[in-house]
Amino acid sequence: MASIAYAQTGEGGGPGPLVQLLPLILVFVVFYFLLIRPQQQKAKAHREMINNLKRNDEVITAGGLYGRVVELNERVVTLEIAPNVRVRVDRPHISELLSGSKASKAGGASKSEGKEK
Numbered sequence: 001m002a003s004i005a006y007a008q009t010g011e012g013g014g015p016g017p018l019v020q021l022l023p024l025i026l027v028f029v030v031f032y033f034l035l036i037r038p039q040q041q042k043a044k045a046h047r048e049m050i051n052n053l054k055r056n057d058e059v060i061t062a063g064g065l066y067g068r069v070v071e072l073n074e075r076v077v078t079l080e081i082a083p084n085v086r087v088r089v090d091r092p093h094i095s096e097l098l099s100g101s102k103a104s105k106a107g108g109a110s111k112s113e114g115k116e117k
Helices: 004-009 015-052 101-116
Strands: 059-062 066-073 076-082 085-090 093-099
Touching: 004 015, 015 085, 066 101
Parallel strands: none
Antiparallel strands: 059 066, 059 093, 066 076, 076 085
């Protein structure tokens, strides 16, 4: 039985260290392109949306409240959710921009042009 144990300890031509790490590297690359990169792009778009908020923009909060931006600070946004009902919300909790002041001005300009003709 001792001779069998010695026979198995001989040098073999196993795969090199690069070949052993290749599957791990491939898994990381797949995770990066399928999970990490899209999440970073989504976070960047959300940051840009939050930084570009203006007064009279209509937004949805992460809690599901619909409101119009009344006041902006560095960290806090004051929303009007009903006439004379205002709520203060932390900027990162604004989840979606429904319509901006540019969109309402563009819509108003096209309506007024139609009336002039």
